[in-house]
Amino acid sequence: MRVQIMNEDRISLINEREDQSNTIAVSIRGVSKTFVSTRKIVQALHPVDLEVATGEFVCFLGPSGCGKSTLLSIIAGLEEASSGSVWANGKKVKGPGTDRIQLFQEAALFPWLDVQHNVEFGLKQIGIPAKKRREIAQKFIERVHLTGFERSYVHQLSGGMRQRAAIARALAIDPEILLMDEPFGALDALTRDRLHVEVESIWSQTRKTILFVTHNVREAVALGDRVIVFAPRPGRIVEEFKIDLPRPRHLEDHNLVDKAAEILQVLKAGMIDSEEESLRGPIH
Amino acid sequence: MAQSINLSRQRTQSRWWLKLLRQIGFFLILLLAWEGLARSGIWPSFLFVGPIDVATSLFSNLQSGVLLTAILTSVSRLAVGYFTSAVLGISLGLFIGLNRYAKETLGSLVLGLQALPSVCWIPLALLWFGLSENAMYYVVIMGALFSIILGVEAGVRHTPPVYLKAARNMGAKGLNLAFFVVLPAALPSIIVGLKQGWTFAWRSLMAAELLYVTVSLGGLLEESRQNIEISQMFSVMVVIIIVGILIDSFIFSPLERTVRTRWGFDQ
Secondary structure (H helix, E strand, O other): HHHHHHOOHHHHHHHHHHHHHOEEEEEEEEEEEEOOOOOOOEEEEEEEEEEEEEOOEEEOOOOOOOOHHHHHHHOOOOOOOEEEEEHHHHHHHOOOOOOOEOOHHHHOOOOOEHHHHHHHHHHHOOOHHHHHHHHHHHHHHHHOOOOEEEEEEEHHHHHHHHHHHHHHHHHHHHOOOEEEOOOOOOOOOHHHHHHHHHHHHHHHOOOOOOEEEOOOOHHHHHHHOOOEEEEEEOOEEEEEEOOOOOOOOOOOOOOHHHHHHHHHHHHHHHHHHHHHHHHHHOOO | OOHHHHHHHHHHHHHHHHHHHHHHHHHHHHHHHHHHHHHHHHHOOOOOOOOHHHHHHHHHHHHHHHHHHHHHHHHHHHHHHHHHHHHHHHHHHHHHHHHHHHHHHHHHHHHHHHHHHHHHHHHHHHHHOOOHHHHHHHHHHHHHHHHHHHHHHHHHHHOOOHHHHHHOOOOOHHHHHHHHHHHHHOOOHHHHHHHHHHHHHHHHHHHHHHOOOOHHHHHHHHHHHHHHHHHHHHHHHHHHHHHHHHHHHHHHHHHHHHHHHHOOOOO
């Protein structure tokens, strides 16, 4: 699939990269985020250190306000860290880049473009000619099973189809890293299950590094090689779990359910800690 | 289930017909009452005429071609001025919406000028440009400009941040981001501004044409006053209403509807 938009230079670059498999895709060093308003200072994220291997599927799990989405935005380069630095594919992150594409809960498809042109959007930005763009878009629309909906506008698509289109739009750009911010959070359970299967198969075929933010424990266990558990107030990492269950995983599998229960305990403990903390008042 | 869906559809359809029937009935009665009043002799016939005289005058002016010339003159003044105003307004609105300093300075100026009724530009236009086409264009431009600027600016300010994030993430920046993301994202609000702008421009153009008497819609109105041709005056007023309704229902309403559906506001 990569060959589609590559010239020879890029192919050699890719080969180089694939030679160094087991390299680090994302390296997070001492990243924190503090929001300062006139009234108060809110620490959204305590300093975090984390490394993600190339091709790894990592889930950030936690309740709202734990800084997991903030961390993802910082990796995407869409938000600035208050301290520390993020390195992606060996380069320091200084802003958004097409090597890291973020997907949002709202899908963020452009309502003024049809599916085809939404998927072509990123390709247009890097100056790929129209004919080539059409071919690439066509291929990824097919990949996410949206063939026949090329001319549909966003308001004509269901929530699940919107996320599929957003995935196609991201894949078309061929990023090394996919940053998924609760992409299926607004979908019904059945649609979500189907999209899990699809994301897993895309991941296993393309071997892209995926960082997946969710507050759904079972979703995290079903998808991740590793689950990083966050706790709120202040946002921080409390524990991480390696998930060795064989793939494809099934939500009903009792091993998966057990693992999810174990992680849920940690998640709850983290939340109780922070509730007690906030009862005792802020610590300065 | 399917049957009940059919039933409700039939009911809305019959309601739609009833509504039209009621409207036709209302206007028929209105026309009859108008004609009756005109014939009653309460007012002298040089001050008040009935719909039959108005229609006669309308057709004779249509046949002589005067009315068509007048419509074309007024509408082309509106079109040229309005197009200029839209280009200026959209660029300025984008600039003000995207730049904080422009918003603080230029933005407050625009907000102030918007408070000035658009007909108030007419004396200035006549002083600067004399009785000329340029004065008419100026009036139209100033009539529409501030509504358009404010519509664009509001749209830019309320653009969902997630569109900008996604676009920047995919490598859009600078003018590309402004014209292919910010501007279309702001379209619903831009259209509101464009629509308000055209009504303001149309009104002040009609007012300005009363002073600059040429064969135009406003000019014909003023001419009918001078010649005390009441049936022509009424017929020109009717034409002005019809032109307004046509422009609205063939340009602005469909535009607004398309955007509202596509952006998902009508669901």
